[in-house]
Amino acid sequence: MNDFQPMRTSEEATADRPWLASLVGVHDANTITLDLTKFVAGVHYEAGNLLQPRNVLKSGLPLGRLKASGLYAPYSGPVSEVQTVTVTGAPTGGTYTLTFSGQTTAGIPFNATAAQVKAALEALSNINPGDVLVSGGPHPGTAVVVTFAGQYMGDDQPQMTASATGLTGGTTPAVTVATSTAGGGASASDGTEVLAGFLATESMFAPGSTKTSGALLWFGEVFADKCPIPFDPTDIGATAPGVNIHYR
Incomplete structure (x- = not known):
């Protein structure tokens, strides 16, 4: 029709x-x-x-x-960068941090929702509201997916790093960040x-x-x-x- x-x-x-x-x-x-x-x-x-x-x-x-x-x-x-944040080791308390281009977030709860991760990232001086879209979660059972948007839309981004030193409980709790989609390529x-x-x-x-x-x-x-x-x-x-x- x-x-x-x-x-x-x-x-x-x-x-x-x-x-x-x-x-x-x-x-x-x-x-x-x-x-x-x-x-x-x-x-x-x-x-x-x-x-x-x-x-x-x-x-x-x-x-x-x-x-x-x-x-x-x-x-x-061009496709936008997508990075996945995964909490392992079944922590029962504490916080972790993410670092993007030299800026480190405040503590993010071990059981954070996508909205909490988004708020922590947008509190950084180099990430404005709307620069990241966050889905998935909550931790620790489900990974959080961060898609770069706004001023970072369609660009290749440095991979975030994470620190799990503030997590407690569980068995050797850890946080890993992986780039599932590199930004900048033709979509x-x-x-x-x-x-x-x-x-x-x-x-x-x-x-x-x-x-x-x-x-x-x-x-x-x-x-x-x-x-x-x-x-x-x-x-x-x-x-x-x-x-x-x-x-x-």
Whole structure:
């Protein structure tokens, strides 16, 4: 099922498009076809409801062009660093610490949740709120997974180190850190690793549709950190021919 609609772009106010830094280029947006099977509800589009039954793709989505079909899908960009923190030896008390780029956290409880590990890391002077996404846990039974985001998104990061000297109980308690995914490498090879531009306006489609039309902004200025999928412009290694985007 496909859902194609007439597309129209104009030089409108930027109030409802906070990612758009300049109106230059808006009227030159190209009509494209989007592969809706590659988009995720809640991430790339808002699902419809009783009052508005159609799904709505968010404006400002970074897009790439699929080699196989020529359709457009979310830009994949370079992969972000993922590190896993594991507590072993079944400690029953105490704390451990993590060190990232010379900065060491305060004591993290032996049974810490993902939220507690995140708070400890974000308290460091070199990690801002939003620079790490933390899942898994709680310790000591389940490892905690740290994904670098924000200013560290898409970059290779030094592996954190850990100190277990504050842990008590159990049998020789220890903390290990392992890099499960090194940052900086290409996350795809289907064409979406090349930035083609941005979805210039919201695009509505009916649930169940596999394709729809959209408008591609390929020339202009954007605020990269205000796009629906924030990214670091310095990580962009390749753009489609003719793409001339200035990031602010």
